[in-house]
Amino acid sequence: MIKVAINGYGTIGKRVADAVAAQPDMEVVGVSKTRPSGEAYIANERGYPLYIADIEKKPVFEQAGIAVAGDVEEMLKKCDIVVDATPGGVGKANKAIYELFNVKAIWQGGEKHEVAGISFNSSCNYEDAYGADFVRVVSCNTTGLCRIIHLADEAYGVKSVFSTMVRRGSDPGGIKKGPVDAIVLNPVTIPSHHGPDVNTVLPTIDIVTTAMIVPTTFMHMHVIRMELAREASRDGVLDLIRKHPRIGIVKGASGITSTAELRELASDMNRPRGDLWESCVYEDSVSVGTNNELYLFQAIHQEADVVVENVDAIRAMMKAADTAEESIKMTNEALGFSA
Numbered sequence: 001m002i003k004v005a006i007n008g009y010g011t012i013g014k015r016v017a018d019a020v021a022a023q024p025d026m027e028v029v030g031v032s033k034t035r036p037s038g039e040a041y042i043a044n045e046r047g048y049p050l051y052i053a054d055i056e057k058k059p060v061f062e063q064a065g066i067a068v069a070g071d072v073e074e075m076l077k078k079c080d081i082v083v084d085a086t087p088g089g090v091g092k093a094n095k096a097i098y099e100l101f102n103v104k105a106i107w108q109g110g111e112k113h114e115v116a117g118i119s120f121n122s123s124c125n126y127e128d129a130y131g132a133d134f135v136r137v138v139s140c141n142t143t144g145l146c147r148i149i150h151l152a153d154e155a156y157g158v159k160s161v162f163s164t165m166v167r168r169g170s171d172p173g174g175i176k177k178g179p180v181d182a183i184v185l186n187p188v189t190i191p192s193h194h195g196p197d198v199n200t201v202l203p204t205i206d207i208v209t210t211a212m213i214v215p216t217t218f219m220h221m222h223v224i225r226m227e228l229a230r231e232a233s234r235d236g237v238l239d240l241i242r243k244h245p246r247i248g249i250v251k252g253a254s255g256i257t258s259t260a261e262l263r264e265l266a267s268d269m270n271r272p273r274g275d276l277w278e279s280c281v282y283e284d285s286v287s288v289g290t291n292n293e294l295y296l297f298q299a300i301h302q303e304a305d306v307v308v309e310n311v312d313a314i315r316a317m318m319k320a321a322d323t324a325e326e327s328i329k330m331t332n333e334a335l336g337f338s339a
């Protein structure tokens, strides 16, 4: 069994913990928090040993009725690999301690590529992470872009990509972020950082991205245009997407034309926390122009799509599955989903 610790049990960390616990070849040896919270109670309830960054705060946790197993250093002694899901920018400071305790580490998209030197997406570059000590799983938006661009590139060759991301203002539990009533160009400059981030996984793709933030909490929406090198048909593209293990098709017949209806669907499917691990491509949006330009809309569940990628990154780094296909299959089956 691969012993996994999760440093930072928040939006991403708690989902990664549950996904790891569901795998037949992995176990959660600890999760960490900085202060008492609803999530800390749940960690206790799930049976995940709870460690804290500052051991002097142990009495504060205990007064709140939350059992503490020790400090983060104790947790690192018990694991083979740590998934760092601390807030963006915090994780890089933890590298020294991971090196000190000689554990492999995975960071998230809020950190820069340089923290690990390998940016990861299971469908694109599993082999780059094979046996590696440090890996960064790219952000939710970059994950969504990488999946579909790589798929199109392998089949048709991608000459260029232009994409606009309409991003959620806050995660559902967030009470300090916005906007409440605005469309915010974020950034106002073009291109946005997302294109260069795609290039950390797919270095040869010519891509320009723009981004804005809107008052919603569930999912990002991508508008994508790809110029293809070889002749493509709408049916051919849809067939490819259907075969991808992490891209789902939102059927036209379902009548779903929004993110709100996808949230309802995910709840009706009894997905844990309403999570959609797969990218959601709207069938009716998929179009191929006369010069082989591919157009589509895809919705990306920001809290969920990177979770399954973290599980595959663990397997790659621990050499527990030789190919991406093998790991993706195991991960998906353990979570009970097929895209």
Ligand code: NAD
Residues within 6 Å of the ligand: 007, 008, 009, 010, 011, 012, 013, 032, 033, 034, 035, 053, 085, 086, 087, 088, 089, 090, 108, 109, 110, 111, 138, 139, 140, 171, 302, 303, 306
């Ligand atoms: P979050 O704020 O929801 O959770 C972070 C957790 O880390 C909290 O539980 C906090 O208690 C804990 N923490 C804070 N400082 C810590 C420290 N010094 N040591 C240990 N734990 C500490 O953050 P999040 O949204 O889960 O984001 C985590 C990472 O995942 C970031 O890099 C972010 O960019 C990335 N990411 C977030 C999303 C998203 O939509 N939320 C999507 C993809 C990637």
